[in-house]
Amino acid sequence: MLAPAQPARLRGLTLPPSGWSLAVLLALYVLPGLIGHDPWKNDDAVTIGVVHEILSSGNWLTPGLAGRPYPDAPLYYWLAASSAYLSSWLLPLHDGARLASGACTLLALAFILLAARELHGRTEAPAAPLLLAGSIGFLFHAHEAQPMLATLAAHAAAYWGLTQMARRPRRGAIVYGSALGLGLLTNGLAAMLPLLPVAALVAWRADNRQRVALLLAASVLLATLPAATWLAVLALRDPSYLATFSLAELNQLAGTAPPWPRLLRLLLMLPWYAWPAFPLAAWALWAKRRHLLSTPLALPLFALLSALPMISFWLDARSASALLLLPPLVLLAVPGVSSLRRGAANAFDWFGMITFSILAVLAWIGWCAMVFGWPASLGRQSLRLAPGFIAHFSVVAAGFALWATTAWCWLIGTTARSPMRGIMHWMAGLTLFWLLIATLWMPWIDHIKTYRQAAASLARNLPANHGCIVSVNVADPVLASLDYFEGIRTVPAASPAATHCQLFLFHGSPKDGGLTAGRDWRKIWQGGRPSDRRDGEKLHLYLRGGKRNTTADT
Structure with a gap:
């Protein structure tokens, strides 16, 4: 029947x-x-x-x-x-x-x-x-x-x-x-x-x-x-x-x-x-x-x-x-x-459904830790990795993430058997995981990856009428971010104009660039993204003949 x-x-x-x-x-x-x-x-x-x-x-x-x-x-x-x-x-x-x-x-x-x-x-x-x-x-x-x-x-x-x-x-x-x-x-x-x-x-x-x-x-x-x-x-x-x-x-x-x-x-x-x-x-x-x-x-x-x-x-x-x-x-x-043989196809289908269901649960738990402080240990760890981050509850983001999770549960529970079901569930599960990251976790990720705060801090600590800034070991992404956020532009060290610059911007450990805090150069600022903890990951600004007044402001 x-x-x-x-x-x-x-x-x-x-x-x-x-x-x-x-x-x-x-x-x-x-x-x-x-x-x-x-x-x-x-x-x-x-x-x-x-x-x-x-x-x-x-x-x-x-x-x-x-x-x-x-x-x-x-x-x-x-x-x-x-x-x-x-x-x-x-x-x-x-x-x-x-x-x-x-x-x-x-x-x-x-x-x-x-x-x-x-x-x-x-x-x-x-x-x-x-x-x-x-x-x-x-x-x-x-x-x-x-x-x-x-x-x-x-x-x-x-x-x-x-x-x-x-x-x-x-x-x-x-x-x-x-x-x-x-x-x-x-x-x-x-x-x-x-x-x-x-x-x-x-x-x-x-x-x-x-x-x-x-x-x-x-x-x-x-x-x-x-x-x-x-x-x-x-x-x-x-x-x-x-x-x-x-x-x-x-x-x-x-x-x-x-x-x-x-x-x-x-x-x-x-x-x-x-x-x-x-x-x-x-x-x-x-x-x-x-x-x-x-x-x-x-x-x-x-x-x-x-x-x-x-x-x-x-x-x-x-x-x-x-x-x-x-x-x-x-x-x-x-x-x-x-x-694909039936046994392998079913195994792949179950692997995709279980994997992304677990990842979705972990994404929700991590979000709860950031926003509500539960689990407490996970919440403390998220704040340790992103110093200064303040989480806010968003009804729109949480609602969209909840809708996506519900749609995933409906999909894996109702999709008819087919040779294409495994790849369909895999792609839908990957979409769910990315949706949860983009809606629930994006503020936290953006906080640790953006140079907005570092660029603003550097702009506040530039001397008045500072003239040009020579840069060494500053990669294109950092140069682009400083220009985009604060309009800070530098000249290459090999440029003839670099000899007249009173400011020196270095990315990484100053010792790697042959620069030490001697008589000619004094560090006046260092900073970076919240996730940049070591000196080798930070930006360092030096002033020619300046006073020793280091400002660490990230």
Whole structure:
């Protein structure tokens, strides 16, 4: 006898998800965390600093940072500056700039869905955006001001174009060439070179090789037009900036460090960075091992194998660079979702549900400790890690977090059995965890990661009519933060103007920079973020010939 059907109000999402259900789930993943916090150290602060420079100076042609040239491909900065300008009536600049990252992330998810649809069909394709969004490494960058997100979207669009070459070669070539061209204007040549061997493979495997090869060659020529236009304008308006940018590109292509350690680092990073796409891709390759060259897996496999050494040689083995390995891995992993054996699929499903349910409980307990002081020991520990933090109860944040937790409980309790249920629960659980972090924990995290307080303290302790400040060992994210929050700009120690500066700003231990508190220099201030406790993590300000009057104000 058949079991009675569930009432409509208790039914979970239909799998595979499609239409509005997939769009809403991906939007809930992308949007929270883009706004509501200051620029954080590393790429987020640098990118927002460049956007701040563009909007304050009105110079869109040559990106700069804290009053200094910052030679880089400009497209992402243009997008971020435009979104910051258009949303300035509602959002601060740093929040408005990150909206560009949200748009790029949604585009990457959309293009990977379209590429998977061409390779694996409509039924299996929804697994692709779920796998991409569910990758642990992707979460780290999807909510920051990150130019590599635009490059990721360009890569995903290029794969979509290449997968269309057998069915619609003209449209596929146009999509591929457009994506390649926009990618060149986003992150330079090195980041887009891994796509060229994949195009050669597609042309070689095509039934009509000559026509496909000609179309792809024409698309590569089309791709050079946006970047060539920008470079031509640079040659007319600012030849020195063009020379600096060209030298940086050539140095990157020459490869300044041995690639093998970086390749090893990427290989060791991928199992956790691309989880769960990595094990599912390995399973799909094993299941199709006897017929790999005749299956749709040949294209993403070749793309991954060619991208790994090229990224290792031309790009740093950083978490952001590894984003470009996710599209081929995801396209490899899509068939592994449906072909996974029942026992393994159930184990993965239970692992995801238990893991994220526990993480959600821990997130709530930690929030209670911060806001209500219970558990007391955990509350004391949170205050020790974030000195000066004062927690406030927010009805909106708590209500949204409670709604998300309730939706998670409903989802895991009502979703019908399906081969895609495991990856659906994994991505939804990761979304829940990020929602709880973005709503409950964001004030605490922002307090320990922002340089707002340090910049304000430094501004208060600068002598009147202080003139220029020379900086040593101060990284770009810190320079960007000081300029963004308080308009404090420095000159490099190698600059001729540095010899006339009476103030010296150093990041780290002064002994590492060869500076001690001798007769010529006296420390007048030190400070940093609340999480910076050691001297090597703090900023130190020295005055030439000043009195010994050290102020520690963080």
